Amino acid sequence: MLSPERLALPDYEYLAQRHVLTYMEDAVCQLLENKEDISQYGIARFFTEYFNSVCQGTHILFREFSFIQATPHNRASFLRAFWRCFRTVGKNGDLLTMREYHCLLQLLCPDFPLELTQKAARIVLMDDAMDCLMSFSDFLFAFQIQFYYSEFLESVAAIYQDLLSGKNPNTVIVPTSSSGQHRQRPTLGEASVLEGVEASLFYQCLENLCDRHKYSCPPPALVKEVLSNVQRLTFYGFLVALSKHHGINQALGALPDKGDLMHDPAMDEALERLLPKEKRH
């Protein structure tokens, strides 16, 4: 769609919106890394292939974690690649442990941090039994929320902590690495009579958060939807609800609906061409 507003933006803002400089700089790095293979007249072709691969979302394959998480488009592309590469896990109905899913992630990104996979697993498992088995779709949608909205979730965790301990939710929160998700379940001794926090108050804080911060947040209207169905909720209750919300998944645009997860005719066609008949299952 045409949006004339982009014409009025100052140069650096326009470029920053689509992370143009990120990709140009990465293109040059890739060029330098491969310069033995590229002769003088292959430069333009190299850049063509690079930018085409960015458009198609294949540029994140086997790249380092810092690049994969560098832009929203990179994160969405990575999620999509993970789904397409490993959806047969779901097709066969296999249940895997967190460590097994982490191995799969490392196939696509060698330095993918274990911590992130652990956090995703916690959303599915809702407790500390980290070697429990998870279905592909449960893990995938939880992983999506954890990975795509990492920074947002850090801040949400800090807000939740403050609300639990009765602090003023409107003070500015700077999440440190030790805050948030480790400590969010109160021990029996300090639990208040009611579990979790009040949904409407929680939403107010989140609305402020979305306004204040530049990184990706789920659409506020959909967050409101999630929070309007309940009176109170826990932190992980909230994350589970986010991961199961169809609207949020669609707004993100990386993965199909849960029902269509096994449906990838393009990939099936490509596989059929590669595999000899007797090896297909």
Next chain:
Amino acid sequence: MATVEKRRLAVSQAAGFTDSGRPGASRTAAMTESEEDFLRQVGVTEMLRTALLKVLEARPEEPIAFLAHYFENMGLRSPTNGGAGEPPGQLLLQQQRLGRALWHLRLAHHSQRTAFNNNVGVAYECLSASGRKKKPGLDGRTYSELLKRICRDGEAPEEVVAPLLRKIQCRDHEAVPLAVFRSGMLTCFVLLEFVARAGALYRLLEDPGLATADRRVGQAVLDTLEGALQASDDTAPARYLEAGSRLGPDSLALAMDRALVARRPSAPMTREEFLEKATALFIAKVKPVG
């Protein structure tokens, strides 16, 4: 990791821009000598700077896709920079000429008048270049094909743009002068934007459940739009966009209110009908060629 950061900063500085929000931007380390030399030798720094300036001039919706096409065309154009290079002039097919001309035409938005006119000039030259079986100059048939292609790529429904094409097309073997070409291109791109905006307007009116708009409301909006267009005597196409945007929210709201209050049974108006009628208002203002 550190070397990657150093390279990034040097590239940004070379291109004349720095992204101040990024980590590492405050470091001042330089790229290694050999890497800088390599980049300069193969012309990468200059190539990227030019590319970046083109992006800023065109301000495309999808800058990454734009860059992919930009480098692809660069590869096609010169043998020294990549790709097979352009085959000898007379063998260049019609389709390639059209594609090349289209690419030039899309480099700048029509509101950036100087850049747009320059690009129109280049596109005209590209289409007018002589071939083995082709005399120099732009013929009516190529011109018509280009117009159709622009409208098709711009996702304007055929029924909607057909009346415009009838008005501004030239006969197949007629020679099309630059002035006619320029005015035709401008009209075409303005029309596409007009259709897009009308579509957006319709989306505001439509009932999401029914995917149609109330006919009274749709008609009221169209009548108000017609009034705004008639008020402007100026025949420059771009003025119609301005007239449309000058539709004050007040006059629109009044018209819509009046329509809803009238006690007539409501019938649905589809998106196609709305677009056809809105576009007809625009096309009525366009002067026919010849």
